[in-house]
Amino acid sequence: MRIGIAGITGRLGALCAAELENTASAPGILSGGLARKADPSRRIVTDPSELAACSDVVIDVSSPDATCANARAFSSAGCAWVIGTTGFDAAAEDAIERASAVIPVLRAANFAPGLTMMLDLARQLGAALPASEYDAEILETHHRQKRDAPSGTALAIGEHVARGRGAALAGIAETDRSGLRGEGAIGFASLRAGQIVGEHSLILTSDTEQITLSHRAFDRRVFAQGALKAAYWLYGRSAGLYDMAMVFGSQAPKS
Ligand SMILES: NC(=O)C1=CN([C@@H]2O[C@H](COP(=O)(O)OP(=O)(O)OC[C@H]3O[C@@H](n4cnc5c(N)ncnc54)[C@H](OP(=O)(O)O)[C@@H]3O)[C@@H](O)[C@H]2O)C=CC1
C-alpha cells in the first residue's frame, strides 16, 4: 500500500512519515508528500493530483486552505483520504461530504485511541445528564502555533454531547462568552501556550456536583500512529465517510 502525506513538512506530517519509514513491519510505504514548496529529492510536490497519482491512501494533515483542491484531486484519482486537518469552513465541509460519495474518506479531528473513547463517553454523559440541570463546558489547551479555535477535537466532543442530548451543536455552541450563558448551551474555551501537545476536558456541572472527563496527549506520536492505523484500515474500503471509532472498534469489516 502506497501512502502519501499531505502536510509532510509539518509537525504531525513529518512524524507520520518517520513512523511509517522507521517501522520495519509497516504494511505501507511512503509514496511522497504535499507541501507549498516542492522538493524532488524527498518526493514532495505542490499539486495534490501528483501525490494522488502515486498513492493508494493519502493522510492529510495539512491546512484547511488545501482541502477543496485535495478533495477534487483525490476523488478524480480514486485515492482513499484520511483527514486529520481541522478548522474547516463551509466550502471545505461540503467538499469532504461530496468526496465521500466517490472515495473512502476517514475524518478524525483526533487520532488518539483514548480521545476516541472519550467521544463515546461524552455522548453517554450528554444522554444521561439533563441539559436543564448540567452545564456542559469544554476546555482545550494547545501549543502557541495552533491556528484554529476551538480545536477540532473540542468541537467533536461538543457534537457528541449534543448528540447525546438529541440536539445539533450548531444551535447551542457558545464560543463568544460575553453575556449570560444560554440555557442548554455547550460552552467552549481555548488556551494557547508554549509547546503543549493537546489537552481536552469536558466539564458537566449542576448545582450540586461536577464531573470532568479529561484527555492529555503528551507525545504527538500518538496522533501519527493513529493516522497510520486509519490509513491501513481505510485501504480497500468502498466510498463513504468513516471515523476513528470504527478503526479502534474494528467495525465495518471490509467486504
Ligand atoms: N487529527 C489529529 O489527531 C491531529 C490533527 N492536527 C491537525 O493537523 C493540521 C496540521 O497540524 P500541524 O502539523 O501542527 O501544522 P503545521 O503548520 O506544522 O503543518 C502544516 C503542514 O501543511 C502544509 N501546508 C500548509 N498549507 C498548505 C497548502 N495550502 N497546501 C499544501 N500544504 C500546505 C505545510 O507545508 P509548508 O508550510 O512546508 O508549505 C505543512 O507541511 C492542523 O489542522 C491540526 O489541527 C494536528 C495534530 C493531531
Ligand SMILES: O=C(O)C1=N[C@H](C(=O)O)C[C@H](O)C1
Ligand atoms: O493542532 C494541533 O496540534 C492539534 N489539533 C487537533 C485539534 O484541533 O483538535 C488535535 C490535537 O488536539 C492537536
